[in-house]
Amino acid sequence: MAREKRRQRYSGIGGQAVIEGIMMKNGEDYAVAVRKPNGEIEVKKEKYRALPDRYPLLRMPFLRGIFSFADAMVLGMRCLSYSASFFEDDADSEPSRLERWLIGVFGERLEAVLSAVVIAFSFVAALLLFVLLPTLAVNFLSRWIVSESGRALLEGLLRVLIFVLYIRLISKAPDIRRTFEYHGAEHKCINCVEHGLPLTVENVMASSKEHKRCGTSFLVYVMMISILLFMLLRFDTLWLRLLSRLLLIPVIAGISYELLRVVGIYDNLLTELLFIPGMWMQGLTTTEPDAEEVAVAIAATEAVFDWREYLRKREQE
Template sequence: MKYSGIGGQAVIEGIMMMKGEDYAVAVRRPDKEIEVKKDTYQSITKKAKILQLPFVRGVFRFADSMIIGMRSLTYSASFFEDDEDAEPGKFEQFLDRVFGEKLESAIMAAVLVISFILAIGIFMLLPLGIANLFKGVITSDHLMAVLEGVIRIAIFIIYIKLVSRMEDIRRTFMYHGAEHKCINCVEHGHPLTVKYVRESSKEHKRCGTSFILIVMVISILMFMVIRVDTIWMRILSRIILVPVIAGISYEVLQCAGRSNSKFMDLVSRPGMWMQGLTTKEPDDSMIEVAIAATEAVFDWREYLTENFPGWEKQLEES
């Protein structure tokens, strides 16, 4: 595997792929044609050198992915909106008067803030509260930290299992698999064709699912070391340390995603197992969408020529 620098995300009936500051969203429209939109995005980390420092940049790169993800989701959803000609309601008219042209940005900001608050509540504070119920039985702070972490992972697994029952989410997980397959295909030296993408793995080291699992493991280790007496201080510590945990987790994920060492493969393995919940095998039509998004931002032929000389023989053989 050789690092390519491309990454992506599944959206509604499509995929977003990004390389550097360029990103493209490819969507399978209701008429079955593929629509591709290319745009640019400058990372928050480019605004100040201090934001590019290791263990600092991870928090802002995560914010970048949330912003681009929301933009891509909004674009993909626009192809499947119902009653486009319907009159806007009073609340929509009120928002339009207040925010004007900035309405979409305001809604996006509100969604990001609410999502962050819910994530903190469900995946950080709720496990703490449940674990605290066992405080009378478990006296060891180390065991309490482990219990809290196990509960956090269990909540995540249950959440994924529940949402995956929805048809739209199941299809999104299939597009997620197609995204990984495209990246794995080129990073392992194969031409970006439906045949070779289909044969590639749907698990990838740099996946956001792996990031979430790394966050949970790092949080266990950190809370085993950091001890506070009261429940309120524990709650405060969980909130304050989120950026620190995210920063460390980002560096671990990046190191694992760029390395072929056996140790980093071992570190990556639990996250790739977890991806079995968030990725499904795509059909060929989904792979075609993934290829369209990839080709819009990434010259895979030039990349293969530079990193895998002789790759053209695979096309001849196929």
């Protein structure tokens, strides 16, 4: 395997699976490659300047994690909307009364407004499901669990269980399974390059579908750090516990980002051990892709990253 033969080296590229495609980002450049219904690969390349790049203060450790997460949500939704545009049904049909009203009110800003609404709704739903629900459930059981640390541990484990069940449930949908395959193709492409191999379908297919800088690993670190933090912090009332879970989200996200950054950049025994929980969870969110999906991932990567020059410089070091 490529992972066993060559040592991994940080490249700076990252990505995301979209509908029938891949988004790859390198610095301010990002590209979305989509396999269209007719079988052709469409590649769109643009620039996105993240908040920490625009405002130097936001590059400080811990702060950069919070705003990088926000940037990832905004850019991710933009790329998902673009990929979905190739598969919209009844594109030539007359818009409904609601659609005409929305177009009249927002005009060209409609897509941006809808994306903001979807992001806001998704964020609130995630807070309710993964943050507040475990706290409320454990509070109901508090009469049988005397230890505050025990309650915090149970709450964290319940949060992990809910996340796993959620992933298992949505993975049954065919479209989500396809997205998980493209997620695996994205990881394989980056692993192939970072292990010093030419970016060919054969080499990519032989690479690992788990990657250290994956957003799934970030979520795992969020859950792990929240368990440790809330085992140390004590709150007497339910409303204080709920409020603390909400207010400390940026703190936990900032710490988790720094941990993910260390694990993703450095390759040693400690980072390999820290990667294990994320690797286990990525087993749920990544699936082995086929050659056609890998070809889409390669097209997105080559649009923003000169892997030949990267390999040449690597060989000279």
